Amino acid sequence: MIYNFDKVINRKGTNSIKWDARELVRKFGITDRFDDDTIALFIADMDFSCPQPVLDALHKRVDQKMFGYTTHLSDPEYFKAIQNWFKRRQNWEFPAESIVYSPGTVHALKIAVKAFTKPGDGVIIQRPVYYPFTRVIEEQGRKVVNNSLINTNGYYTIDFVDLEQKAKLSSSKMMILCSPHNPVGRIWKPEELDQIARICLTNDLVLVSDEIHGDLIRTNETFYPIANINQDDKIIVCTATNKTFNMAGLHCSNIILRNVVMREKFSKMMGIQMPSPFSISALIAAYNEGEEWLEQLKIYIDGNFDFLAKFLEKKMPDVKFKIPEGTYIGWMDFSGYNLSPEEVHDRIYNKANVVLEDGKIFGEEGLDFQRICIPSPRSILEEALNRISLEF
Ligand SMILES: Cc1ncc(COP(=O)(O)O)c(C=O)c1O
Structure with a gap:
């Protein structure tokens, strides 16, 4: 099917955060x-x-005429759709049990900060960066440790000397990586990701990689999921259909955390969260047919x-x-x-x-x-x- 992205769809009066702002x-x-x-x-x-497959799946769900309490946990299609997407698109494989649903990526970041750091601990971020990173850190009473990116004529790189120094501080306990980076648009190269992971892991920092923009890259670029570069099972990766398929209103993020002990802690802190019937249908259609x-x-x-x-x-x-x-x-x-x-x-x-x-x-x-x-x-x-x- 050929999609027409030139078509203007009036979103005013549709509860759109963007247009009814x-x-x-x-x-x-x-x-x-x-x-x-x-x-x-x-x-x-x-x-x-x-x-279109997402729209069709949602119509089909409406035709079921009931929207009662819903769970994805007993639906292998949900997990398979996620696994197959990342295997096909990013050559990245992870077991179904490592997937934890979250109603949002920012929410998952907040839970990770709460689960794996204590009040007063430092969390490294790389400014200029998506500002809710600061919010989730500060709202939990943790401290932002800023590893400023280096801007060379509009091309941003990482100050690894500064990152290493800040990772070595005894108060630093976590790093939240934005990959690809919002707003500077970098896709981190394998060498850069390898160095980030090494610095975090040797200094016992929990590394959380927010990869929500990972599917949305230029056609001549390749995205590298950090969990493919470093196999350590403690790395936490945030994925979502929210950005990729323009489904943010369906609130569907999936966090990949392979380490069992950490996952149990994270899931416990997350509490019982279930995607809506619409999110489940839309996710399966998007990842299988989008x-x-x-x-x-x-x-x-x-x-x-x-x-x-x-x-x-x-x-x-x-x-x-x-x-x-x-x-x-x-x-x-x-x-x-x-x-x-x-x-x-x-x-x-x-x-x-x-x-x-x-x-x-x-x-x-x-x-x-x-x-x-x-x-x-x-x-x-x-x-x-x-x-x-x-x-x-
Ligand atoms: C890097 C990054 N993380 C998270 C989000 C928001 O994700 P969610 O809607 O799943 O909370 C955005 C939205 O712009 C983003 O750019």
């Missing part, structure tokens, strides 16, 4: 202006229809990045931008304009009426940056960029 963006301090004319490209959420859609989606997203890069080069050459290796997130450096971050914000959010995310929320390393999520029909992206460019 009036209250939310205010509450979280993202911006004050949000009205009927706002173009929202702030949240990592796609404006495309889900794969590949054709994903391959077409990746080509479309590559096209959107190409469009963005060319647009910036032509109309806003002072914005420094590199097409990311992974994720559908653009990380744009506005420092070339010599404007304050507040002025940049005002021009984009208030004057152009486009909502992105100010880079500062990802850490001070992001002060001069704006994060844009581009998985929307190209016409929406074009309109947003045209509006922004008129203000610069």
Whole structure:
């Protein structure tokens, strides 16, 4: 089947966090202006229809006419679908019993922090990074230990000397890795992953790898799951259908944890969590039959990045931008304009009426940056960029 990602689907009035965000963006301090004319490209959420097999599976589930208490635990199809997907797509194998359901990836990170660290312990993250990492650490009374990434002309690398020093601190107990990295878009190379794993394991740090963007990479790139690079069974990997198939509202993450003792502790802290009947059906359909859609989606997203890069080069050459290796997130450096971050914000959010995310929320390393999520029909992206460019 050929999917049409150019099709604009009106999501206003559908309880969409992205398009019905009036209250939310205010509450979280993202911006004050949000009205009927706002173009929202702030949240990592796609404006495309889900794969047809997912829609069919959900219709079939509705036709069952009952949505009672539900469990995935006695359904081998659920586990097989996950295992087969990662084996096929990432050449990564793990046993069915290592899979723990979580209603969200961020929720799983919170549980991991609670299960494997104590109040006051340090948790290493690499800023600028997806800001809920900071939130889950601080809300549990743990301390953020920041191993800042090194930005060399828009290409980010890891400061391994600093990472090793911070991992050696007796207070450091965990590292949360973002792989691929949101927002800088790096897919970590096997050598980098090997070094990260080695540093964490030799210093007795629990390593949690958030790989929720692992399927969403450029067509010419390869993603490497860390658990394939280092076989230590204590590494925790977060996966989800949420991002890959635009199903975040179905809340379906699966955490892979092979170590039995750690898994028991993690599962106990997670408590009894069951996916909804819709999540189960959608996950099985997506992982078993969603590949054709994903391959077409990746080509479309590559096209959107190409469009963005060319647009910036032509109309806003002072914005420094590199097409990311992974994720559908653009990380744009506005420092070339010599404007304050507040002025940049005002021009984009208030004057152009486009909502992105100010880079500062990802850490001070992001002060001069704006994060844009581009998985929307190209016409929406074009309109947003045209509006922004008129203000610069
Ligand atoms: C790195 C990363 N982890 C987790 C999430 C959120 O995942 P979930 O909706 O499963 O909690 C996001 C969403 O943008 C993300 O970028």
